[in-house]
Amino acid sequence: MNDRVLVVDADRQRGDSGDRPVVDVAVGILIDSASRFLLTSRPEGKVYAGYWEFPGGKLEAGEDVEQALRRELQEEIGVTIGAVHAWREALVDYPHALVRLHFCKVFDWTGALHMREGQQFSWERLPVCCRPVLAGTVPVLEWLAAEQAA
Numbered sequence: 001m002n003d004r005v006l007v008v009d010a011d012r013q014r015g016d017s018g019d020r021p022v023v024d025v026a027v028g029i030l031i032d033s034a035s036r037f038l039l040t041s042r043p044e045g046k047v048y049a050g051y052w053e054f055p056g057g058k059l060e061a062g063e064d065v066e067q068a069l070r071r072e073l074q075e076e077i078g079v080t081i082g083a084v085h086a087w088r089e090a091l092v093d094y095p096h097a098l099v100r101l102h103f104c105k106v107f108d109w110t111g112a113l114h115m116r117e118g119q120q121f122s123w124e125r126l127p128v129c130c131r132p133v134l135a136g137t138v139p140v141l142e143w144l145a146a147e148q149a150a
């Protein structure tokens, strides 16, 4: 595979194996009828706590991206999502893990937002007001900006 890798905090040590496993992560870009998108803050106890990101999480064994996204959004923000539109992927090398992010757009969901992990949330437009934004999330804002400009 010929992915370009975004290296984050390059000055911090990685595991000593050159061959780190790739962790797949399903990420949801929830877009409402006013074209705003949902950002949430990473909860206490997780790496990069307090950084803003799109909701989602790691695939569990046997899950595909869509299944993981349905489960994560139910667990983390209390909504049941409708159709999942696979959009972009990114490979990000953090000190804690090498992750492949599968960004999906979601326009339909049911249920009221309920931050089950004590996160903050914000419905955003570009440019976003939330700070800091997680490094692996920043490219998505650039892609959304490019899409709006097209």
Ligand SMILES: Nc1nc2c([nH]c(=O)n2[C@H]2C[C@H](O)[C@@H](COP(=O)(O)OP(=O)(O)OP(=O)(O)O)O2)c(=O)[nH]1
Residues within 6 Å of the ligand: 025, 026, 027, 046, 053, 054, 055, 056, 057, 058, 059, 092, 094, 097, 099, 101, 134, 135, 136, 137
């Ligand atoms: N959810 C999400 N994760 C992102 C984004 N950008 C980005 O680099 N990531 C990275 C951060 C983490 O390394 C990884 C997600 O892992 P996580 O630890 O938050 O996932 P999880 O909810 O399954 O966590 P846990 O159950 O293991 O606590 O993806 C994003 O926009 N949304």
